[in-house]
Amino acid sequence: MEYIIIVISAIFVNNIVLARFLGICPFIGVSSKVETAIGMTGAVTFVMVIATIVTYLLQNYVLNPLGIAFMQTITFILVIASLVQLVEIILKKVSPPMYQALGIFLPLITTNCAILGVAILAVQNNYNLMESVVFAIANAIGFGLALITFAGLREHLDLVNVPKAFKGVPIAFIVAGLLSLAFMGFSGIV
């Protein structure tokens, strides 16, 4: 039951992009085409789940026992940065087609605050390992849902005649605001 609550709340109620404001850079940057949005979602899902598992283990079996929890920020970001590199190397060797599809998005992920944000949130919420994994997967789905929906909207936006000063990013923000308004309808479910 609590897993269902975690999933629903992460995807709809506290959507990572539209309610928590994490991962806005890729949300605005790579959302002009549905295809790239799907690729980005794949890469984020992959790294987010692995990063959350590794940082969970580090926090509970290294940082906390040694009493150096204040090193959390430095440790987590280093883990994520090296993890992204590792994933890139392994993917290149093991599954070249997948590397082809996700490759260009991987370096961008180090500075995607959604990854670090989810890792820290999972620790802050005192989730156990299983809950952390579910939380990471649900947030990745929430990220994908927001990103792909928004990419679909933006493909249509390109065809619309908007005032010159609104062209590009400003109108995208306003559309994102309306999308976020729609997602607010989910609040109160959980």
Add this chain to the structure above:
Amino acid sequence: MNQWNNFSKGFIKDNPVFVLFLGLCPTLGVTTSAFNGLGMGLATTFVLLMSNLVVSIIKSLIPDKVRIPTFIVVIASFVTIVEMVMEAYLPTLFEQLGLFIPLIVVNCLVLGRAEAFASKNNILSSIIDGLGMGFGFAFALTLLGAVREILGSGTLFGLNLHLFPLDSDGNPITMLVFVLAPGAFLALGYLIVLINKLKKKIY
């Protein structure tokens, strides 16, 4: 004059938020009030200034291949300092900003300036660049925070402006949506439009 340009470019011409679209997560996440925006802006300015300074001092010692991880460690150290100082002296602000304090590490603005400017320029220019960009960021966050606070709560820096009519219980009827999540996107979108118009007039 050249240094003045270097300093002032962050405000309108190359404003990190309105023009370069860097560091958008904290921009949207913490600007529910002008004070929160200012606090976040100044915290980021400190990290940006110190990381620019350190990076430009040690730039010749860093091997090219590991420069990004090195920058990240430098930045993360200063973020940890900000985190600890803020938790000790400004606990309410710390609680309000919450997750976004550790997330300064992944603010693309800080890493971007280290990579694009501090690793190529001398110490003085890097300090001025860090200050200018930081204040530009703080300016943008305070402006966005002020707009959202005025429309959403009818106050500015906590002072009641008496702009909105009162309901039968004596509470002002404000546009609550602006302090909620959608208001962040809408307010920023319209502010960028305004800045676009303004830029065309000035430059």
